[in-house]
Amino acid sequence: MSAPPAVAWAGADPYAAALRAGRGPLFLRRADGWLLPLEVERWCARADRIDRTVLDRCEGAVLDIGCGPGRLVAELAARGATVLGVDVSAAAVDHTVGLGGQALRRSVFEPLPGEGRWDTALLMDGNVGIGGDPAALLRRVAQLLRPGGVLIAETAPADIDERVRVQVVDLSDGPAGNGGCFPWARLGTPALLRCARGWRRAGQWTAGGRSFLALRTLSHSNSAEPPKSTAVISSQRVRKPSAARPVADR
Incomplete structure (x- = not known):
């Protein structure tokens, strides 16, 4: 699958500045x-x-x-789990690596390590909106997971299905605190389920005002190839992005 156009979120100075400072206020507008x-x-x-x-x-x-800044990657790593974070933001990757986690500066739509072998994928903190096309995002996640793998997604608490163009803004800086526009989506659980063709629901719950949905890929493979082994990232050298080559490779 080809990568989408450059993601304005990644180059949004207010987003990078907020992650480095560890605080907002920051908005999608x-x-x-x-x-x-x-x-x-x-x-x-x-x-x-x-x-x-x-x-x-x-x-x-x-x-x-x-x-993002890697709190989930760091927690899973502390538990001894095999975990990799991916994000288009250099500031996010730097923060994750600084916490001791492994992360790559890369879009989910670009080639990733362990494709077809991951057991679990996470789309937290509104990330079901990545790319503004939830159905395309779910198809991509299905390619990354092993047959029978699970996706855990955080959904909007309301029953909403919105596809929009937004920008990251820091209102305290006026126009100088605005990033470029990019496509985004906001979906509640019913809307995400409508997009989830080829998936089966594995769980649905709310906690602390947040909503979550677990989806599982079909356990059979459409390929004639035998099942692949579990994803392994320990042999991959993950490093901070450089101007010459922003992402590590296998």
Whole structure:
């Protein structure tokens, strides 16, 4: 699958600045001026009680898609799990690596280590909106997981299905605190289930005002190849991005 156009989120200076500072305020803004607050402080803190209950449901090797500053990667690594975070933001990858986690600066739509072998994928903190096309994102995640693998996604608490263009804004800096526009989506659990063709529901729950959905890929493979072994990332050299080559390779 080809990678989408450059993601404006990755180059949004207010987002990078907020991650480095560990605080907001930061928002996603639609063209009509509507604002969605981004929970930068929570993302930059340690995994909380609700996060940990979600991570308790993870199986085997875990791929955290849109890992942000890496609290979930760090928590899973501390548990001894095989885990890799991927994010398009250099600041997010740097923060994750600084916590002792493994992370790559890469889009989920680009080639990734262990394709077809991950046991669990995470789409937390609104990351079901990545790319603005949830059905395409779910198809991509299915390619990354092993047959029978599980996706745990955090959904919007309301029954919403919204596809929009947004930008990251820091209102305290005026126009200078705005990033470029990019496609995004917001989905509640019913809307995500409507997109989940080829998946079966494995769990649905709410905790602390947050909503989650677990989906499992079909246990059979459409390929004639034998099942692949579990994803292994320990042999991969993960390093911080450089100007010449922003991502590590296998």
